[in-house]
Amino acid sequence: MKTINHILYNIVALTFAGLLLTSCGDFVDIKPKDLVSEDNFWDEKNDVDQMVSGVYTAMQGSDFISRCIIWGEGRSDNLYNGYNIDSNTDLYNIERENLLSTNAFTSWASFYRVINKCNIIIEKAPKVREKDPSYTQDDVDATIAEMTAIRSLCYFYLIRAFKDVPAQFDAIYDEDAVTYNAPAPFDSILTKIIVDLESVKSKGMKRYPKDSSNDYNSNCNRITQNGINAILADMYLWSGEYQKAVDACQEVLDDKFREYQEDYARSSGSGSYFSMGSSSGSLSLVKYTSDPGVGYPLFSERATNATSYGSVFNTIFGTGNSFESIFELSFNWYSGSSFIQNTAASSLYGNYLSGGNNGRGFLAPPDALVTDVTASNRKYWLNDKDARFWGNVHESEDLNSGYVNKYVFKNINITREDNGSLMYKASRSSQDLQNLDRNFIFYRLADVMLMQAEAYCMLTSGTDTLESDRDYFQKAFFLIYPLENRSYIGTNTTSDMPRMANYMSRGKMEEYILAARNRELMFEGKRWFDLLRYARRANSTAIVRTWVTPKFTAGTNGGSSALFSSMESLYWPYNKNECKVNPNLTQKTFYAGAEENSSYKNNGK
């Protein structure tokens, strides 16, 4: 009996010892092995850098880029039914101006995802500094500036698409912090993001060290001070602060000129009165003849006696990361371990899967935009020798139907064929369709120049009579002309190029800037926002109706006169699901009417 007791004692003791060891539940407290949990994160600079990298990869997502394109241009006169669009109900409805709250493109989740990541980094970066001495205060400030810029850019997109949107400027980590925000007004958000950007502008990275690899160029692949200034300039155009817009643009232009001088200028190029590169595509200073300035460092198609063109397109969009770029996302289809493809652009514009279709995407330019090039009274194109038409829109002899080449093709070759009316034709290699790695450009030099032109134009008194008005129109014209000129591949500049005298009134100049912007920035997600900005300025939808309604051919949208009837109609409806889960988000009255059909008969047992 004694031994039994002894054994019993031992077993009981052992069992309870075992229990005590594990009694606190520590046994089940296992840490993930393929994830990093919060207590092992936010310790060093590297963690911040990798999170920043995560912000950019989130922006590279197809849902993000496709919204940049669709919100920025999908409803405009530049894009219409492409190949097989019937198979994509959402796009089909957008191209019929049938905007339903169930449309996937009303979802803003991908933007708020980026915003929340920025919020997290802005909040955590100073705390990392406390732990990691190698992460300096300047580094922290630069990180915060970069993230603030991206966050502001996201909000800028959101308010231009939806007008009033929920404002979330604090990081959310856990479910207790989940907010059910009501939308904040357009103006309050615009003011907030402008103030934010102004406060961090000077702390942003000026220039990144050059990388030896050709895969990327941090100077334009990440937000720099130039990027911040470009975004700010754009915002000022919307807030009406035109002098600030001019200044912001000037900072960019000055910096670009400096960079040109430091890295590119040759003795022959710098400071010369009028200079075109000796060969097509080279970087040189371009300006209008009577412009007293030094000109703008741009790539140029113009080359004496050349018969083959396309290198401006190939440099800026084909290869990417060009000198002209201010901020673009770098894609790499198959480079080492990264597999990020720009599938959004490819499927919207290029439809890479339809082999037999030669790469026409869900969206394509409407025929009117294509045939316009040969029309006597052109609305879109300056002349029929504009490399931008041949490069962006067109491919074959068929002048009636267009393709979007931008963001799809890597190589365009425009050749002159002096036979009758058809003077030029472009060709491209279909192999490019496999490599879906065209960079997506948010801001580039040409955009900044045109923004400054618009700001100058808006600084005029409106009477078109003051001396200062003339000065501003001239300045605006000097900014636009180099862009028109560098893409001209004809020979007769005097008759084909615009004349300054024609644009010495605000109405004319505004109209010209709108058209010039469209020629230059076509398919880059700018057109609809341009129209919207002009409409807001005039507080009338007339300009949208004028430009956009012609694309709807008879029958596609019965009463097209009813389209764009109010300013509200220029913005998107809130996503239905968002309205369902957020009680403080009620559908806009303009769109609310069509929603009410949820009364089902319930004869349930």
Place this chain on the structure above:
Amino acid sequence: MRHLKYALTFALMLVSTLAMGQISRISGTVSDDIDVLPGASVVEIDPSNRIVNSTVTDMNGNFVLAIKSPKNKLRISFMGFKTQTLQINKTVYKVKMEDNTRTMKEVKIVAKKTMKTSGLAIPEREVSFSAQGISAKEFEGLGITSVDEALQGRIAGLDIVANSGDLGSGTSMRLRGASTISQLGNEPLIVVNGNVWNVDQTDFDVSTANEERFAQLLNVNTEDIADIKVLKDAAATAIWGSQGANGVIEITTKRGSRGPARVTYSGKLTFTHQPSGIELLNGDQYTMLLKESYFNPQQDPNAANISELNYDENFSEYNMYNKNTDWGNLVRQTGLRQNHYVSISGGDEKTLFRISGGYDHETGSIIRQKLDRFSTRMALDYFVNDRIKIISNFALTYTKNYKNSDGLLGIAYVKMPNLSPWEMTRDDQPTGEYYYMLQSANSKLSDQKGLANPIASADLAKNHYTTYDITPELELEYKLLGVDDSKTMLNYNGRVVMNVYNAYSDLDYPRALSTASYIDSHSTSNSSSKSLAFTTTHTLNFKPKFKNEDHYLTMLARVQLVSGSSSSQNNGVRRLPSGLTNATAGGLVTEMGSGFGQWRSLFYTYSAHYSYKSKYAISFSVRADATDKFGPSNRWGYFPALSGRWNVIDEKFMGWARDKMEMSMFGVRLGWGRVGNGNIGSNLYLNTYSAGNQYLGTLSMNPNGLKLTQLRWENKYTWNGGFDLGFFEDRLKFVVDLYSQTTKGMLLSNFQIPSSNGYSSLAYRNTGNMRNNGWEFSIVGERLAKKGNFYMDVNVNFANNHNVITELDPLILETKNKDFERANRTLLQRVQVNNPFGAIYGFRYKGVYQYNYDGTTQSALRVVKSQGLDALQANIDAGNTYPVALNANGQLITDSRGDPLQMQFCYEEGSSLYKFKGGDAIYEDINHDGNINELDIVYLGNSLPKLTGGFGLKFHFDRLAINAQFNYRIDYDIFNMARLDMESMVSNNNQSQAVNYRWRKEGDITSIPRAMYGNGTNYNTLVSDRFVEDGTFLRMNYLQLSYSLDPKLIKRWGFNQLSIYASANNLFCLTKYSGVDPEIGYGGEGISTDSSKTPRSKSYTVGVTVAF
């Protein structure tokens, strides 16, 4: 001689005694009254009755034994004699054995039949929870592959539905209905010999995990099973805590029994075949249909100008598109299954063993499907002594499943029947090559181009799935106090179980089969996963002995630790050169990944049972679960249960019933309990970051969702009341149970939040309550209607379950309830508070518009307005149908000009989606507004069966037995999506014969609308009562004939047992349902949607069991 030996022995003894000073060797003789006993066992045992040394007496009854310790005892035994135990106090023994027969007094053995579950062993008549058992004898010799097939229709409240006819596709089980709308799964827990199958299940989605769950059952050879118990209410399952929320199925496997080694062989041969199912169009009918289908929407003959349908001899592929191919026949075959099974069992006083091995080879009823399975199980019990027992179990199952890469039957049902399976020469002779549709085939047939040639796919593609399931187990039992009931007992049981599960899959899909596009064709992938888990269990079982034997108490304390990890890797390539079939061979790498999982849990269980005079019994248990899924503050879940039973039959006043009615049992039970569920993804209570793509050469880190601070256990509260009635010594038993289960704080996945928070959803949130009420009734009769050699067994059960959502966040309701999408074949799902799941909503179908009415008819009418209108009205009154709006009285509704209004679909703000025409479906215009829209949607039915259950009869005539088992479900509605798809006529898919009766021209009276190519061209297949059917059925699950040969006869051949069986499974199914099988798996949130075109296979089995 004998004396000399004695002397020698004695001398030796003396020497040793002298040398060591104590007894070290003894000798003696064993005899009975008459003579010496050779072969008697003489053993030295230590104080705990462990055998230390032993010998047997020789031919003369003598023995010599070296003694380890004089403190030990000597035990002498011989068969038929009373065993003697003697002190070791001398060196020479003369033992006289007493004959047992003479000394045996009448002994009354009082043993209570106990119900042994993984918890406490409780006398069966004191069981106060709801459980039902079934012995494996019931399904001996049946042609089944896994035990769930045998359980079908046998357990009240356990609804089992087969998933599909493919090999290894399994069943889905619901015990007492679905208790949650969360994604945690509703399948009951399966416990084999007290062990839970601990295999990583986090990697795959639980809702599609049927195959894997099925594997768990498949890995237990049905021949190894001794009995099965189904624990239903929380009082029974609470000892399984969070694991047992959906009920528990406990399987006990056979173990060895004392006696000489017994070898059993059983062999079964099963033939399976697929019934032909829905009749399809042949090639000629099909091309005619497509011609109409292309013509109708555009009214343009050119629309149907497709070379492949034209029977144009000049077409280069003419001979390939002029056939009448029955694809179904080409892919079906008679399947054959062989099951071989050998077991050896036996044992002696110290050891029990049972070793079994089974080999199954199965060819499917679809061509090229094959399944090989090898399983072995070893059970060893070693009794070290009275107190200590060591148990070792080992089970291994190897399964190799040769699957089809494509759903062949699925393809066969839709593939164009005018297409030839073989390439033909110009003279229409087969070349022996498979024919693949050309990529250059008409683009309108692009959906057909995506369908592989099914017989080519079966022959050329590879899809192998191999699994190894190994479960070694070691167990120690130690009786710390008393060794039997006569003393207070405290037993310790320690057990370690290891689960090893490895799975490999090997896929290859050659280029030739990808006819839609050659881009990235010829894909190959290999993947493997392994999972390893240890479960350690310590159990203490305490059973005090009371002086007053009316009291009975037993209790149990248990602690269990589970720790497991899993890892997986996969790689896949595309664009391999043909001939290569392995992913390591090169090609473009398209997928490459690895996964890792780890899980741990900790359980404490306490359970007690007390009874007084076996008349009043009360059971209590509580279990504490800790899981790695929740944060430290919510980590522990406590699951208590309390139940009681009153055996009224034992009361004095029931005497009359015992005597007059031969009532042997009348007991009332009541139980309450709470169980939980927390089977969600790991690390959700933490903020975690994971690595993503690179940007500019820098790896990115990304937060994984929001930290869930409020996550806690989902709890299920159950009340269960019931009574047991027994007659004729319990040969006839009635059991009735009533229950109410309330699930609170359901763990709902993907809880939607405003995406302005950076995320659109939370992974999980506890929200909403749901209640399941129901009752179950079962009758089991054994050896009834005995007449000479005849008797019969009966089992009947039926059950009803009704579930209601009692509370749900309105936001969730909003997001769960989709709007009417105004499109064909989209089901409307409604989850509503205080309504059950499974309600079907849709339009009422009223046939097909006989005549057209559109602008043309309208202008014709206007010419002779009065005549036209009146004639139209008269026509309508006569029962002819036109697509015009009618008011509640059946009068035409006219516009301001007096023209009748055409019937419209979703008219809104001046435009409608569609105007109905002749040949289109008529939907009842409930509100008579001439517009078919959301407001005409009505309630059409409910997928919750009124009754489910089964019954069986077994007749015994001497050694012949006939066993018939049925199951049924009564009064539930099915949405027949399969029929909808086969009658929709909107694509190039082949259709059912029914569409031959489609509307073709004005005036046709039919119930099938016209053919209209394109999903948006028509609204003929909106969800309507046309496709809602009553699924009530009665199925003969199996019919079995078994005969065991006369033991006397077979003894001569050396057999102990020889039984032969013949059985037929799924012999017939009585139902009005028009689909192939009314037994439909549970759809999402409850609507039973039949999308299967594959009827369940029928099988016929012959088998034999031989024992030596």
